Structure formats: C-alpha cells, structure tokens
Amino acid sequence: MLQTDIAIVGAGPGGAGAALKLHSLGIPCVLIDQAVFPRDKICGDAISGKAATLLNRLDPEFMDRFRESTDRQTGVWGIQFSAPNGTMVDIPFKFPYDKEQEPAPGFVSRRMDFDHLLIEKVLRSDSISFQQGIRIDRYERIPEGWLISDETGNFQVRARLLLVADGANSQFSRKHAGLEKDLRHHAGAVRAYFKNVHPPHPEQFIELHFIKEVNPGYFWIFPLPNGYANVGLGLRSDYIKKRKVNLREAFLQIVKEHPILAQRFAGATMESRLEGYGLPLGSRLRPISGDGYMLLGDAGHLIDPLTGEGIGNAMYSGFIAAEQAQKCLEKGDFSAGFLKDYDKRVARVLGSEMKLSYQLQRMLRYPWLTNLLARWITRHRWLIELISRMYTDMELRKQLVNPMFWVKLVIKLLR
Template identity: 50%
Template sequence: MYKTDICILGAGPGGATTALHLAQKGISSLLIDKATFPRDKICGDALSGKVVNELRRISPELPELFSREQAVQVPSWGIHFISPGGQKLSVPFKYNYKPEEDAPAGYISKRIDFDNFLIEQVRLRPEIKLIEGADITRYERQRDGSFTLSDKEGKIQVEAKLLIVANGAQSAFTRHVAGLQQEPEHYCAGLRAYYKGVEGLDKDNFIELHFYKDFLPGYFWVFPLPNGFANVGVGMLSSAISSKKVNLKKEMLRMIETHPELQKRFGNAELIGDIKGYGLPLGSKKRSLSGDNYMLVGDAGALIDPFTGEGISNAMISGRWAAEQASNCLEQQDFSAAFMQAYDKAVYNRLWKELKLSRQMQKLLNYPWLFNQVANKATKNQALAETISCMFNDLDLRERLKQPSFYFKLLFN
C-alpha cells in the first residue's frame, strides 16, 4: 500500500515532465507505469522546438545533455511538404539557419530512447518514487474525493489525494471516469514502421510529409533517424477511413511499391520489425481536462495537434501546468473540480489558439488545388517562403491561414 498526495499514472513525456516539475518545487510524487523502461512507444519520433523549450523549462542544461546523445538522435532543421501535385515546399524551422553554428530547433529520436532519457532524469530525483511494471486497472473514489487505485492482481494499492492521468490515448480512466469518448471526426489512426536504407534522406534531416492525391485527406511521412534508419508511416482521420473504407496498411505498402519516387527510394530498403498501428485523439475540440481530484495530461486529455499529429510537446506543456496546479491544490488543500478549472484554463490559454489554427490547416487538405497553388508560389517567391517558415514559430503569422484575403493575394498576385 502506498499513500501519497500526488499519484501520476503514466511515465511517458507528460507524466515524467509533471513529476520533474513537482520535484523542482520540492514536492514528492508517485509515478507509475505499466511498462518497464526502456520501452517502445508507437510514434512519429519527431521532437519539435517546443519539446526543446520544455526540456529547458525542466532544467536549463537538459537540451544540451540530450544533444550529446548522438547515438539516439539526429538534429532536424525543417519540414518538406510534398503537395498533391508533387511540388516540394521546404520549410526550415529557422530561416537562413546555419547547422554548424545554430543550436538545433528540433530533433528526431525513437521514443524508446527519448522517453528513457526523461526517465533517467526521474531516477535522479529522490522526490519521485517510480514504480514500473504496474498496470493500474481499478479506480475507486473515496468519500473525501480521493482515489484508491489497484492493479489487476491487487498486489499494488495506492491511496492518492490527487490523480494526474498521463497514461496515453487508450486511458481507461479517461473513458470510464472522465467521460471523454472517442469521436471519429477528432481522432486519427496511424501506422508506423522502421526502415533501414531509405535513399534520398535530407542532409539536414528535414522531415517529409507527402500529401498524395490518391491518399487524401491522409498523409505519408518519412522521418530520418540515426544510423541509417527512418521512421515511415501514414495517418488519416478515422471518419475518412470509415467513409472511404481505407485499409491503412495496404495503402501504405501500395504507395511504397507504386509511387515512382518512393519505389526508387525504397528499392533497397529493409523493413525492420513490424508495421504497428496506433490512435491519436486530436485536440481539435475543447474538452474538460479535470474534475474532482484529477487532471488529464497529454494524449489522455486529447491534446494532439490536428495537422502535424505532434503530441509530445503538448503532453509536456500540459504536464508543466499540471505540476503548477497540483502545487496550488496542496497549498490550498483544495482538490475540487471548481478549483481544478484553473488547470484547464492555463492549458487552453497556451494551446488552444495553436490547436484551432491546426484544425483549419487540416481542413485545407480538402482543397488539394489550393495546397498545390501555395506550394508552387512559395517555391518561386522567397518572401512567401520565409513567411511560411515563420508561421511555424509565430502564431500571429499563422493566423493568416484563416483569412480569405491571404489566398486571394496568393492566387492573383
């Protein structure tokens, strides 16, 4: 039996970040995960500049520490968007970047390695009690609002005043206690595979997003990894998969085997391991992220970017705010749903504008001709290319994507 003020379910980036921020405040927590680290996690493996910033918020030296782990990561300097018409739009994360001088804006690292990097930081903190290999399946609320938790066998029991739920997209707590349901319009299905020997990977490790006209509104990706590996996958809204009766695995293999460019690049490539599937609850609508004595963090709170599919940074951001709210709860000894609303407000104040804009960008996939036009113009117009590059770091610039005048000028100037 463990008694604790704060129990965190799930030791991925969201849960680990929460525990580390609490430790920085001198607050103890119990961190539980059903796996034993290092463990794999099905993901695109891209770590954006937002992830780097969140590492820095945990501790200023963490980005530099991670950059030294050269066997497990590659620095990434941007994104290649390949339009339905085959036009490549290259968007650096920083315009006029210099790899030999600038600190990387982002990285690509297998989740087995990145998550373990965070867990190694957790192991250094005496304030954090980490329990691995414990699958919590029972949640019982006590009269005072606190929770009693246990695993299937009843070998582990936990009493916690505050529960921070960071155990991912398939969280039973999210569905059965918090009441968040899977909605096909706000849910994406994805497949991920690891290949070795894919040709034509970018020298500066730009990630590739291919929007093939025969696979819209889905996309195909290729992300470079260390040691000649690449993360290769596809993603599509669940509602589209259902309405179009799409078999994602068949479509992914079909594109590799039949699209001329992919056929050439994958000609000598080797599939390493299995093609694995996963679900992405998208942050394309606001949901309740908390209630009496609990908060939802990251994928458990459906905070994944609707356009890029990125979830790691938003998990870490919500974890940071969960730690802040938990500190306030302990100070005030108030764990009520009303008091917990400050957490929802803080998370959406930081993320909603961005999530809403990404939802608009997602809808652009319904207009492939417009996508082609943007890509075509940007390859010929340096000012437009720079503007699009800045959009990835400047939300005010990204607001232009919502304005009809932006497209009018683009089409007729």
C-alpha cells in the same frame, strides 16, 4: 499501500514531464507505469521545438547531453512538404539558419531512447517514487481523494490528486471523465523503421508527403541516426472508416508503387514490424479536468490535428498540471471548479494552434488547394520566410485564424 498527495498514472512524456516538473517545484509524487523501461511507443519520433524548449527550461544540461548524443537523435532544421501533384516545398524552422552555429530546433529520436532518457532523469529525482511494471485497473473515489490499484488489489495508492497520463487508450479518460472517441477528431497511423531510404533529404528535414489516395492524411519519412528512418502513414479515423482504408495495405502500396517514393525505397530494408496506434486529436474542445483529477497528453486528447504532434503537447500539459497541483496543495482545494484553471491554461497555450491546425487540416482535404498552396510557396520566397517565422512567432501564428490575414495574403499573391 502507498500514500501520497499526487499520483500520476502513465510515465510517457506527459506523466514523466509532470513528475519532473513537480520535482523541480519540490513536491513529491508517485509515478506508475504498466511498462518496464526502456519501452517502445508507436510514434513518428519527431520531437518539436516545444518539447526541446520545455526540457531546456527544466534542465539545460539535460538538453545539452541530449544534443550531444548523436547516436540517439538527429537534429531537424525544417520540414519538406510534397503536394499531391508532387510539388515539393522546403520550409526551414528558422530563416536563415546556420547548422554550425546554432542548436537544432527539433529532433527525431526513437521513443525507446527518448522516453528512457526522461525516465533516467526521473530515477535520479529522489522526490519521485517510480513504480514500473504495474498496471492500474481500478479507480475508486474516496473522501480523501482517490484509491487506485492494480487488478489483484495487491498494489494500492491513496492520493489526494490524480494526474492521468496513460495515453491514447486511457481507461480513466473514457470511463470516469466521459471522453468518448470521436472519429472526426481522432486519427489512425502505422509506422515502421527502415534503413537506407535513398536519397535522404539533403538537409535532413522531416518529410510530409500528401498523397491523393490517402488525402487528407500524409505519409512521412523522418530521419534517424545511422541511416535509419521512421516511416509512417496517418489518416483521420472517420475517413479510414468511410473509405474502408486498410492503412497497412495503403502504406505498403505507397512504398512499393508510388511513382516517386517507391524509387526511394527500392534499396531500403524494413527493419521492424509495421505497427499501428491511435491519435486522439485536440480539434474538439473537451473538459480535461474534474473532481480530483487532470487529464494529460493523449489521455486528454491533446494531439495537434494537422501535424500529429503529441509529445510536446503532452509535456506542456504535464508542466501545467504540475503547477496547478502546486496551487491545489497550497489552497487545499482539489475540486472540479478549482481545477478548471488547468483547462483554461492548456487552452491558452495550445488552443489557438489547435484551431489553426484544424483549419489547415480541413483545407488540405482538397488536393487542388494543396497543389495551389505548394505552387504559391515555391514561387514566393517571402512566403517561405513568413511560414518559417510562424514556427516561433506566436503572435504571427495567431493572425492565421483571422480571415483578413488570408484576404490580404491572396491579394498580395495575385498582384
């Protein structure tokens, strides 16, 4: 049996991020994953500036090496949105930007590669005991904390504090923390790898296409190295159920028949299976800690309800959980009351953007409104600049939840 202060279940960006942060704080932990790495994770593979900033803070050299590995990642400088009526809007992450002089704000990197890079760093960190190929099936509350084990009971870990980062289908989150799936705050998505989608975006922006038939979901094309792209389709689960949408069929129909997009796939080849997975969205505030545990990333339903971004949020929650764990160890307090600070900090960091993303997600239910917004943006350069600044200016972003901001904006647009 292994004995530790902190056990982390799941070594995706949430769990690995927490373990690496604990290592930087000088706190040992046991990190367990059912998979043997490198392993894949069904994802769009877009890595936001948020994840890049955290990794840079943790280890600037790691980020430098990642940036240099151009066979494993494509630097991303902005997003192209296309409205249901086909209006295209390019919004750079920085305005203006200089590809030659500055590092890319975001990336696309296959999770097979990106997660493995994190795990390679985990393996170089002597205070992390990494146990891979072990599936945790049992969680037992004991006076000292938790006793967790695999199905056979041959593998056991006794820990004072549990960090649960086992992803969207987290058994602990459902059974022990009581976080049920709520279809209005959950999405389904499918993705496949393609080669030679033509033409690629000239600036290698990631592309989000809002298509009437799958509104308010979107179809994406994210560029990868060597002519590959991650292509997918996602939609909120209540719409999938209500409209009886078969995401796989809808995806293939877009690729084969969509009036604009199908031409871009005419010479492309699908290089993987089309696979689907769930996205627990952070649009509903839920408790993400309890007596002796914290929920990280997808296990805590922390995916952005508009963009589907979960990698950066999982890493953020992992870093915050590690800092909270440090406080717990210092005070010897692992109670639900003390761990509530974790919920508060996660809400402080991610709460306002979740709220805003949820508002925007609901606005995009109306194709006419999406079309109107796209038309306004294409006509007003200052609006592109404003949205672009919002990627990095948190104070500006917070104004978006203020109705007066919108009133002033509409008055300016109508002038």
